[in-house]
Amino acid sequence: MRSMMIGAAALLGLGLTAPALAAEGGVPHLEWSFSGAFGTYDRAALQRGFQVYKEVCSACHSMKYLSYRDLRDIGFSEAEVKAIAAQYEVATIDENGDPATRKAEPSDRFHSPFPNDEAARAANGGALPPDLSLMAKARHAGPDYIVALLSGYHEPPPGFVVAEGKSYNAVFAGNNIGMPKPISDDQVTYADGTKATLAQEAHDVATFLMWAAEPKLEERKRIGVKVMGFLGLLSIFTYLSYRRVRRKVQGH
Ligand code: HEC
Numbered sequence: 643m644r645s646m647m648i649g650a651a652a653l654l655g656l657g658l659t660a661p662a663l664a665a666e667g668g669v670p671h672l673e674w675s676f677s678g679a680f681g682t683y684d685r686a687a688l689q690r691g692f693q694v695y696k697e698v699c700s701a702c703h704s705m706k707y708l709s710y711r712d713l714r715d716i717g718f719s720e721a722e723v724k725a726i727a728a729q730y731e732v733a734t735i736d737e738n739g740d741p742a743t744r745k746a747e748p749s750d751r752f753h754s755p756f757p758n759d760e761a762a763r764a765a766n767g768g769a770l771p772p773d774l775s776l777m778a779k780a781r782h783a784g785p786d787y788i789v790a791l792l793s794g795y796h797e798p799p800p801g802f803v804v805a806e807g808k809s810y811n812a813v814f815a816g817n818n819i820g821m822p823k824p825i826s827d828d829q830v831t832y833a834d835g836t837k838a839t840l841a842q843e844a845h846d847v848a849t850f851l852m853w854a855a856e857p858k859l860e861e862r863k864r865i866g867v868k869v870m871g872f873l874g875l876l877s878i879f880t881y882l883s884y885r886r887v888r889r890k891v892q893g894h
Contacts, residue, residue: 668813669783669790672845676852679867682860683853688716690832691850694843696726697830699774702766702821704754707775708854711748715857716850723748767807769820778848778855787813788848793840795823 675684692713695705710727714720727746730753736742746753755771756762763770778784790813798810798817808818825843832838853859 668794669786671783672786672789674785674849674852676849676859679863679870681863683716684849685717686834686836687846687849688853689718690834690836690842691846691848691853692716693833694825694830694847695774695850698824699847700753700755702755702762702771703774704756705752705775705854706754706773708752709749710746710752712857716853720748767820769808771821774851774854776855778851780855784855785848785852788851789841789844792825792844792847 675682675687695703710723713723713726718726724747727748727750730746730750731743732746732750732753734742734744756765759770778788781787791811794812794814795809796812798804802810802817804810805818808820809822810817811819811821825840825847827840828838829840829843830838836842856862
């Protein structure tokens with residue numbers, strides 16, 4: 643019985659504690675509100691992260707899998723979502739059949755900065771700024787990597803040749819990156835008054851990108867905890883009934 647209880651507790655404990663893993667390839671492991679079995683998104687960080695995306699990253703990166711109305715999920719009201727959408731224009735056809743533009747609606751996808759990849763490359767010295775909708779899942783240790791990438795612009799080590807039009811980045815593969823250093827201290831003025839250090843901005847935008855890539859994380863974790871609890875209880879009851887049956891069979 644005791645070993646069973648310990649087993650069940652160990653099973654439940656799995657995932658409850660995200661052990662601080664050693665830094666991997668120069669990407670330090672950070673603390674995130676959404677780590678562990680009870681992890682949730684920090685709504686304030688998500689809204690600040692959206693502000694960083696909107697004011698900085700969206701100049702080059704699309705997030706084409708998001709609609710403005712998805713922002714309700716991170717705590718914006720209907721009216722706020724409508725106001726955010728209305729800052730953008732989308733192509734449409736007017737009543738005469740001519741091309742026209744209209745204000746974006748909450749149901750529209752996020753505005754893309756470039757009409758296509760060719761235009762995006764042309765504006766970025768040949769490098770393509772990838773869509774960020776799923777980026778936090780597309781890279782190993784996504785949020786940690788994004789923070790390390792955004793904070794990884796340093797002086798190159800002696801002898802390292804930075805290619806024409808590129809910047810040195812400590813964690814980007816090959817270290818020559820086509821993205822100029824996008825954020826610095828006070829790059830944005832946070833609506834909630836939080837001090838906008840580079841580290842804060844990087845952490846917030848990485849949180850926002852994680853939410854974009856996995857909006858249902860909280861639900862998944864809630865279900866996971868319930869299932870683990872159920873399995874734990876089930877194993878206890880199974881063990882108890884096994885003991886009862888064994889006692890009967892053995893005639894004690
Ligand atoms: C001036 C345009 C520009 C801005 C602004 C910009 N980026 Fe980039 N970004 C790029 C380009 C170009 C690349 C592709 C780099 C390459 O392939 O060398 C890139 C690549 C990336 C990558 C992928 C790196 C990889 O491992 O492939 C991430 C993640 C990223 N940017 C995040 C951001 C975030 C977050 C912001 C806002 C804080 C931002 N970018 C702002 C142009 C930009």
